[in-house]
Amino acid sequence: MAANYWSSSQRLHWQMSREKLAEIRHNLDAQDEKAVQAYPLPSYRQLSIFFNSRTACPSQLIRLGRRMQVRQQALATAQLYVRRFYTKVPIRDTNPFLVMATCLYLALKMEECPQHIRIVVSEARSCFSDIMPAYPEKLAECEFYVISELNSYLIVHHPYRTLQELTPILNLTSEDNSTSWQVINDSCVTDLPLIYPPHIIALTAIFLSVVLKSSPSQTSLHTTAAAAAAAAAAVATNPVANVPAIPANTGGDFNGGGASTNLSGNGQGQQQNRVGRLIEWYAESKVDMEAIIDCTQEIISLYEVWESLPPQAEKVFKEQLCKMVKQRGIS
Amino acid sequence: MPPYRSKVRVLEKYQIIGFISSGTYGRVYKARSRTPGNKKEFAIKKFKPDKEGEVIQYTGISQSACREMALCSELSHENVIHLHEIILEDKCIYMVFEYAEHDLLQIIHYHSQNPDRRPIPETTVKSVLWQLLNGVSYLHQNWVLHRDLKPANIMVTAAGEVKIGDLGLARLFYKPIQSLYTGDKVVVTIWYRAPELLLGSKHYTTAIDTWAVGCIFAELLALRPIFKGEEAKMEKKSTVPFQRNQMQKIIEILGTPTPERWPDVRQNPEYHQLSSFKQYGDNLKAWYQQIGQTNPQGYDLLAGLLNYDPTQRLSAQQALEHPYFHEGAKLSLNAFEGQTFEYPHRRVTQEDNDISLPGTKRSGLPDDSIAGNRAKRLKEG
Numbered sequence: 079m080a081a082n083y084w085s086s087s088q089r090l091h092w093q094m095s096r097e098k099l100a101e102i103r104h105n106l107d108a109q110d111e112k113a114v115q116a117y118p119l120p121s122y123r124q125l126s127i128f129f130n131s132r133t134a135c136p137s138q139l140i141r142l143g144r145r146m147q148v149r150q151q152a153l154a155t156a157q158l159y160v161r162r163f164y165t166k167v168p169i170r171d172t173n174p175f176l177v178m179a180t181c182l183y184l185a186l187k188m189e190e191c192p193q194h195i196r197i198v199v200s201e202a203r204s205c206f207s208d209i210m211p212a213y214p215e216k217l218a219e220c221e222f223y224v225i226s227e228l229n230s231y232l233i234v235h236h237p238y239r240t241l242q243e244l245t246p247i248l249n250l251t252s253e254d255n256s257t258s259w260q261v262i263n264d265s266c267v268t269d270l271p272l273i274y275p276p277h278i279i280a281l282t283a284i285f286l287s288v289v290l291k292s293s294p295s296q297t298s299l300h301t302t303a304a305a306a307a308a309a310a311a312a313v314a315t316n317p318v319a320n321v322p323a324i325p326a327n328t329g330g331d332f333n334g335g336g337a338s339t340n341l342s343g344n345g346q347g348q349q350q351n352r353v354g355r356l357i358e359w360y361a362e363s364k365v366d367m368e369a370i371i372d373c374t375q376e377i378i379s380l381y382e383v384w385e386s387l388p389p390q391a392e393k394v395f396k397e398q399l400c401k402m403v404k405q406r407g408i409s
Numbered sequence: 410m411p412p413y414r415s416k417v418r419v420l421e422k423y424q425i426i427g428f429i430s431s432g433t434y435g436r437v438y439k440a441r442s443r444t445p446g447n448k449k450e451f452a453i454k455k456f457k458p459d460k461e462g463e464v465i466q467y468t469g470i471s472q473s474a475c476r477e478m479a480l481c482s483e484l485s486h487e488n489v490i491h492l493h494e495i496i497l498e499d500k501c502i503y504m505v506f507e508y509a510e511h512d513l514l515q516i517i518h519y520h521s522q523n524p525d526r527r528p529i530p531e532t533t534v535k536s537v538l539w540q541l542l543n544g545v546s547y548l549h550q551n552w553v554l555h556r557d558l559k560p561a562n563i564m565v566t567a568a569g570e571v572k573i574g575d576l577g578l579a580r581l582f583y584k585p586i587q588s589l590y591t592g593d594k595v596v597v598t599i600w601y602r603a604p605e606l607l608l609g610s611k612h613y614t615t616a617i618d619t620w621a622v623g624c625i626f627a628e629l630l631a632l633r634p635i636f637k638g639e640e641a642k643m644e645k646k647s648t649v650p651f652q653r654n655q656m657q658k659i660i661e662i663l664g665t666p667t668p669e670r671w672p673d674v675r676q677n678p679e680y681h682q683l684s685s686f687k688q689y690g691d692n693l694k695a696w697y698q699q700i701g702q703t704n705p706q707g708y709d710l711l712a713g714l715l716n717y718d719p720t721q722r723l724s725a726q727q728a729l730e731h732p733y734f735h736e737g738a739k740l741s742l743n744a745f746e747g748q749t750f751e752y753p754h755r756r757v758t759q760e761d762n763d764i765s766l767p768g769t770k771r772s773g774l775p776d777d778s779i780a781g782n783r784a785k786r787l788k789e790g
C-alpha cells in the first residue's frame with residue numbers, strides 16, 4: 079500500500095512491460111488514424127523530452143515547475159501523471175498544455191505543497207502563452223479527467239527515497255548523491271517509471287553516477303557505461319567471478335576494508351575499483367542486473383537524443399502542438 | 410478539450426435507499442447496487458465543489474478529498490473501510506464505500522442512553538479495540554497517520570467487523586523535507602488530541618493516533634469521553650489557541666506531566682503554559698475503578714496508550730500483543746459474538762435522498778488547506 083511499494087497501486091496497476099507499453103501506444107494511435115496523419119507530432123520520446131526534460135531542450139512542465147519553485151518530488155509526480163494519462167488517452171484528443179498544468183496542480187496537492195488553482199492557471203499562461211485556457215474551471219474540469227483516467231491512483235513512489243536510504247549504506251559521496259539525484263530527475267523524462275520499480279531506477283542512477291565518474295571524459299561515456307554494463311552482466315551470471323577489467327575488492331563489501339579511504343581518492347584506478355565493488359555489492363544483494371543494464375541503456379540513449387536535438391526543436395514542437403490544439407478546437 | 414464525461418453514472422449503477430448524514434465535506438447516502446443478484450449495500454459519500462446558492466462549477470478538488478481518494482484507493486485491510494469505487498460525475502465526486510451498519514459513537518450512545526446503563530460487554534470492547542488497533546497498526550506500517558480517530562469515524566459492520574473510516578485528514582508521514590505541520594494546523598478532534606499536540610509540538614508521530622485509541626478505549630468502558638474539554642475558539646486565523654481546558658481535563662486524571670514521566674516535556678513550545686496549572690497526581694487508576702472496571706490488564710493497557718511521553722506510549726503493534734487480549738475471555742473477530750441483543754440500525758431518512766440535487770449544506774472549500782481553517786471540522790467532532 080501507500081508507502082509499501084510491493085503492494086502499491088503503482089506496482090499492481092501502473093507497472094507494465096516495454097512491449098505492453100508499445101502496444102498501448104500503438105492502439106491509441108490506431109483509434110484515430112486520420113488525426114495521426116493530419117497532425118504529425120514528434121515521437122513519444124521527443125514529446126516526452128519536450129514535456130519533461132530539463133537541459134537540452136527546456137521542457138514545458140519543468141519550466142512551469144521551476145517558475146513556481148516546485149519541489150523536485152512534486153514535479154516528478156506530475157511528470158508521472160502526464161505519462162500515465164497518455165497511456166490512456168490519445169494525445170491528439172487533448173490540449174497537452176492544459177494536461178501538464180493540471181497534473182502539476184494535482185501533484186502539488188498530493189505532495190502536500192498545494193497551490194491555489196488560480197495561481198497555477200496564471201503561471202501556466204505566462205509559461206505556455208494563450209494556448210493554456212484562462213479559466214480555472216477548465217483546469218478543474220481537466221482534473222476530473224486526469225483523476226478518472228488514472229483510476230484515482232495518485233500515490234506514486236519515486237526513486238529518491240531509495241537513493242537516500244542507500245547513500246550511507248553504499249558510502250556515497252555528496253557528489254555521487256547529487257549526480258544520482260540528477261540521473262533520477264532525468265529518468266522522469268523516459269518511460270522507465272512506467273516500466274521499472276523505483277528502487278531499480280535508483281540503483282541505476284547510483285551505478286551511472288559512479289561509472290560516469292570513473293570515465294575519463296564525457297565523450298567516452300557511452301563506451302564506459304557499456305563496458306560497465308557488460309561487466310555487470312558478467313557478475314550477474316557468475317557472481318563468484320571477479321569482474322574482468324574492473325578489478326573488484328575480494329572483500330566484496332562496498333563499505334568494508336579500505337573502501338572508505340578509496341572513496342575519497344580520485345585516481346582512475348580507485349574509481350574503477352569502486353565500480354567493481356559496487357557491482358559486486360549489487361550481485362550480492364541479488365539486484366536484477368538485467369534490469370539495471372536495460373535502464374542504463376535507456377538513460378544513455380536519452381542523453382544521445384538530447385544531444386542530437388537541434389536548438390530550434392522546442393519551437394518546432396510547440397508550434398506543432400499549438401497548431402493541433404487550435405485546429406482541432408480542443409482548447 | 411471536449412467536456413468531461415463520466416464513463417459510469419452513479420444513478421445507473423446504484424439505487425439510493427436513503428440519506429445517512431451530512432458531513433463536513435458533503436453528504437453520505439445509503440445505496441444498493443442495481444446489478445441483479447448483488448445484495449451488497451454501500452455508503453456513497455458525495456463531495457460537492459459548489460458553495461451554497463451558487464451555480465455549480467468546477468473549482469478544483471479540495472486537498473482533503475484528494476487525500477481521501479488517493480489513500481482509500483491504495484489501502485486494503487479488513488479493518489479499514491473498503492472503497493469500492495470512485496465516480497467523478499457532473500462536477501461531483503462520489504466515493505462508494507462498503508456499508509457499515511454501526512459506528513462506535515452510536516454503540517456508545519446506545520449503552521449510555523439505555524435506562525439501566527448496561528456497560529458494553531467486555532468481549533465486545535476487547536474485540537473492537539483489538540480490531541481498531543489492528544487497523545491502526547496497518548495504517549502505521551504503511552506510513553499513514555489517520556489524525557482524526559474518534560468514535561464517529563470507527564465503523565462496525567453488521568457482522569461485527571471494525572472498519573476505520575474518514576481518511577480525509579490522513580497523511581503519509583514518510584515524505585521528507587516538509588514538516589507535517591504545514592498545510593493544516595489543526596488536527597484531531599479536541600477530546601482525542603494528544604498532549605504533545607496540545608503543547609504545540611510540531612513533531613507528528615504515530616503516537617498521536619495511539620493516544621486517540623486510548624481515549625476511545627476509555628470511552629468504550631466509561632460510555633462518555635474521558636477528557637471532555639471545551640474547545641477554545643480560534644480568535645485569529647493565524648494563531649492556534651492553547652487548549653487550556655482540554656489540557657486541564659487530562660491533567661485532572663493523568664496528573665501533572667512532569668519531566669520524570671515525560672523527559673522531553675520541556676521541549677514542547679507551549680510547555681510554559683503548564684506552570685499555571687494546579688499540581689495533580691496520577692488518578693487514572695482511581696478513575697478506572699470509579700467507572701467500575703476491575704480487570705488489571707485493561708488498566709495496564711489503558712495506561713500504556715495514555716502514556717504522556719509519545720516515545721514511550723504503546724505503539725499499535727505493541728498494544729496488540731498486550732496480555733489484555735490474550736487472557737480471560739477469548740478474543741473474537743466478531744465484535745457482537747455472543748450478544749443477546751442487537752444494536753439499532755443506522756438511521757436512514759427519505760426526505761433528502763435525491764443524490765443528484767445540489768446539497769443545501771456547505772461542503773468543503775476548494776483548496777481548503779490553503780484557507781487553512783479546520784475549525785469547522787472540529788466543531789462537528
Ligand SMILES: Nc1ncnc2c1ncn2[C@@H]1O[C@H](COP(=O)(O)OP(=O)(O)O)[C@@H](O)[C@H]1O
Binds near residue numbers: 510
Ligand atoms: N461506510 C459507511 N457506512 C455507513 N455509514 C457511513 C459510512 N461512511 C460514512 N458514514 C456515515 O457518514 C458520516 C460522515 O462520514 P465521514 O466519512 O466521517 O465524513 P466527514 O469527513 O464529512 O465527516 C459518518 O459519521 C457516518 O455516519
